[in-house]
Amino acid sequence: MGLLNLFRRTPTFRHGVHPMEHKEQTAHLAIRRLPFAPTIYVPLAQHIGAPALALVKPGQEVVRGEPIAEAGGFVSVPMHAPVTGIVRSVDHLVPTAAGPKTPAIVIDTYEASTQEVLYGREQDLSTLSREALIEAVKASGMVGLGGAAFPSHVKLLPPEGKVIDTLIINGCECEPYLTCDHRVMLEQTDRLIAGIRTIMRATGAKRAIIGVEDNKLDAVQAIREKLPEDGVISCEAVETKYPQGAEKMLISSLLKREVPSGGLPVDIGVAVYNVGTLAQLGELIPHSQGLIERVVTVSGPGVGKPGNYLVPIGTPLSFLMDQVKSSSDANEVIVGGPMMGMTVASLSVPITKGVSGVVVFEQAAEDQRERPVHPCIKCGACLDACPINLNPSMLGQLASVRHYETMESEYHLNDCFECGCCSYVCPSNIPLTQYFRIAKSVNREARAAAA
Amino acid sequence: MSRKQKKVVEIRTSPHLKKAISVEQIMRNVVYALLPVCGWSVYQFGLSALVLILVTILSCVLTESLFCRLSGRPNSVGDFSVIITGMLLALTLPPGFPLWMAAVAGFMAIGLGKALFGGLGYNVMNPALVGRAFVQAAFPVAITTWTPGFTEGRFLEFIPSSLALPFMSPVDTADWVKSHAVDGFTGATPLALQKFEHVTTSTMDLLTGSVSGSAGEASALLIFVCGLYLAFRKMMDWRIPAAVFLGAALISGPLHLMNPEIYPSPLFVILSGGLMLGAMFMATDMVISPMTPRGVWLYGIVIGVLTVIIRQFGGLTEGVMYAILVANALSPLIASVTQPRIYGATKKGAES
Ligand code: SF4
Ligand code: SF4
Numbered sequence: 001m002g003l004l005n006l007f008r009r010t011p012t013f014r015h016g017v018h019p020m021e022h023k024e025q026t027a028h029l030a031i032r033r034l035p036f037a038p039t040i041y042v043p044l045a046q047h048i049g050a051p052a053l054a055l056v057k058p059g060q061e062v063v064r065g066e067p068i069a070e071a072g073g074f075v076s077v078p079m080h081a082p083v084t085g086i087v088r089s090v091d092h093l094v095p096t097a098a099g100p101k102t103p104a105i106v107i108d109t110y111e112a113s114t115q116e117v118l119y120g121r122e123q124d125l126s127t128l129s130r131e132a133l134i135e136a137v138k139a140s141g142m143v144g145l146g147g148a149a150f151p152s153h154v155k156l157l158p159p160e161g162k163v164i165d166t167l168i169i170n171g172c173e174c175e176p177y178l179t180c181d182h183r184v185m186l187e188q189t190d191r192l193i194a195g196i197r198t199i200m201r202a203t204g205a206k207r208a209i210i211g212v213e214d215n216k217l218d219a220v221q222a223i224r225e226k227l228p229e230d231g232v233i234s235c236e237a238v239e240t241k242y243p244q245g246a247e248k249m250l251i252s253s254l255l256k257r258e259v260p261s262g263g264l265p266v267d268i269g270v271a272v273y274n275v276g277t278l279a280q281l282g283e284l285i286p287h288s289q290g291l292i293e294r295v296v297t298v299s300g301p302g303v304g305k306p307g308n309y310l311v312p313i314g315t316p317l318s319f320l321m322d323q324v325k326s327s328s329d330a331n332e333v334i335v336g337g338p339m340m341g342m343t344v345a346s347l348s349v350p351i352t353k354g355v356s357g358v359v360v361f362e363q364a365a366e367d368q369r370e371r372p373v374h375p376c377i378k379c380g381a382c383l384d385a386c387p388i389n390l391n392p393s394m395l396g397q398l399a400s401v402r403h404y405e406t407m408e409s410e411y412h413l414n415d416c417f418e419c420g421c422c423s424y425v426c427p428s429n430i431p432l433t434q435y436f437r438i439a440k441s442v443n444r445e446a447r448a449a450a451a
Numbered sequence: 452m453s454r455k456q457k458k459v460v461e462i463r464t465s466p467h468l469k470k471a472i473s474v475e476q477i478m479r480n481v482v483y484a485l486l487p488v489c490g491w492s493v494y495q496f497g498l499s500a501l502v503l504i505l506v507t508i509l510s511c512v513l514t515e516s517l518f519c520r521l522s523g524r525p526n527s528v529g530d531f532s533v534i535i536t537g538m539l540l541a542l543t544l545p546p547g548f549p550l551w552m553a554a555v556a557g558f559m560a561i562g563l564g565k566a567l568f569g570g571l572g573y574n575v576m577n578p579a580l581v582g583r584a585f586v587q588a589a590f591p592v593a594i595t596t597w598t599p600g601f602t603e604g605r606f607l608e609f610i611p612s613s614l615a616l617p618f619m620s621p622v623d624t625a626d627w628v629k630s631h632a633v634d635g636f637t638g639a640t641p642l643a644l645q646k647f648e649h650v651t652t653s654t655m656d657l658l659t660g661s662v663s664g665s666a667g668e669a670s671a672l673l674i675f676v677c678g679l680y681l682a683f684r685k686m687m688d689w690r691i692p693a694a695v696f697l698g699a700a701l702i703s704g705p706l707h708l709m710n711p712e713i714y715p716s717p718l719f720v721i722l723s724g725g726l727m728l729g730a731m732f733m734a735t736d737m738v739i740s741p742m743t744p745r746g747v748w749l750y751g752i753v754i755g756v757l758t759v760i761i762r763q764f765g766g767l768t769e770g771v772m773y774a775i776l777v778a779n780a781l782s783p784l785i786a787s788v789t790q791p792r793i794y795g796a797t798k799k800g801a802e803s
Contacts (some may be wrong), residue, residue, distance in 0.1 A: 019470070020468075137765050248794065255655075261793065263795070271649070338467040339466045339596070342465065361467070375571055377571065378738050378739070388794040389791045410794075415794070424468060
């Protein structure tokens, strides 16, 4: 083993890019609590799947931690009150980072209300059946905190005939600027391991591997110190590279297995969870509590007090921006990381369960400066960057002449997961990823119209 | 809410970061890499080479501007790619090439080789080589007239043929060469010497460029070093020249072993003629080479092999130009048969 290790390089996937990390601003800062905003906006659709259904009425008093909406279907989760206060509305329209407005429950926070969560009761997990565990996960309202916002309990029920043998825990956090997962791994190691245990039981997985990028070796060490003796959970360093944290990439780095095109990790016996998700589950499930806050990295040149903040779900960006002293020159606020996140058009957008970071830029920095767009010079940089091995240059040329169908039928458009590597490297500054998003949505609409 | 929403003005889509390398930067670095090669050429051949380079650049720039204006595209001279074409073109011509012909070559390089296809990124062949191929056909005598380097007074006077008037009978440089040539100058390039007289030029002379030949094929070593600079800055695909040399060696090696009298050694093949310049600066032209990882190897090997075949078995001593033009034409085909397997595709293809 020792000798073998000498010859083994840090596991990784093929291609990808190395953007500047910009993590030093916040990586050393412990998680801090953000005060309650005077008004909280909890959107009913902040996860992938059917929106939740409100359980409360305007004028009703709610206690922090109390359920305020129930799951609207199997692929859906309940919501819990992030603050103690009075419900003002249950169908107020708030803007989202993605653009369209969505109904939200609005709560006016009681001044000086306590941070403590009084709601919930202790439960002994060891006595729970698998089904009861899955129910408990669903009741917590947990979704993927890494950004996907996919309801966590759905992954626990593999389709007929599929078995999950390995649990992969994603601690890569490959987006520049973001450090919230890093802090969670350092500060909430016990909760993380408790969460892994729970999910292993719920899935029946035989082993669990935590993959952490090798720019966070302190986290690897912190976790390894706490690993249980039985050896079913391990922690592996993987190469620091974007998008190492993408599900498919991490699986091939750690297991050398590929998720089939158009398929899911479960097809090859794998379930992937983000470290933040499991750390939260490890804390919430034993107390049968719901997800009401999350750690958010707030960083970037436009932030005066960058850091990792524990933010109540539903806190409007404007309140957050005031708290972190965002500069008055801020001209771009990104929800998520700078590689895959979205620029918001309005600061009324609330923090939702899937928001891992808020990055604020002032005047364009060196690596995000606007440049003229040139024709493709066929340099091939995008081919060398695409982790899926697509041909973004060809796809881009087809997109510019609107041959969207050919892109799909012959150049595997639907395998593109919009990581942005191709756009990032393109010296001609062609907005390739944006082209692909448009092409996909046009194809989707065409299919819907035909059906 | 105390903040004004109007402050958030930029709405862009991800990724919000860009690698700090642009087309202009790549092109500018190619220009830097070519400057020493041009400099050496001027040092070797003097005033004629200097003016030759300036004329082709000027001609290319003017042609590009003209076509941009005609087609209503924004003027693209600023992206430096035309300057590269101008420099490369000059480097493939004999140093004493009549300047008016050089101007025609520049016009053809851009007009026929690039603008016709829609400008930067759309051409299908290397514009400089298109320009050279045109003048090769149009002015066969002038393009095979070589003059010696390092002549006295080369910085003060032109090689007489440079100043030939358009469409007049060609100037005979024989007398000038006789009066200026260092001992033993035959006017033949190392390739011609080797092919027709079986005289091999020493490797040292090839490396340093103490041979006759076109303005820029002189010092193989210098061209190699300049190419390395680009490869190190990741602005050139090193696999292409490597594949060209490999292809050339693969075919010239066995031939040389069979009959060293007639067939030169791989080293000679690689160092002589325009192969070094072609492999480093023309075959690597991004626009017209394939992008697929296996495709670049195949493409380079095709160039290397074709070069040797044309040199040895064709009527031309200068095979590189045609080899690259042919490979350019094959490039889309090469790319399409070397598409890499995508992530997660099953063995039978993504459909199954
Ligand atoms: S955005 Fe799509 S095409 Fe571009 S690199 Fe990522 S997966 Fe490949
Ligand atoms: S990176 Fe841009 S310029 Fe280069 S091949 Fe891809 S699309 Fe073309």
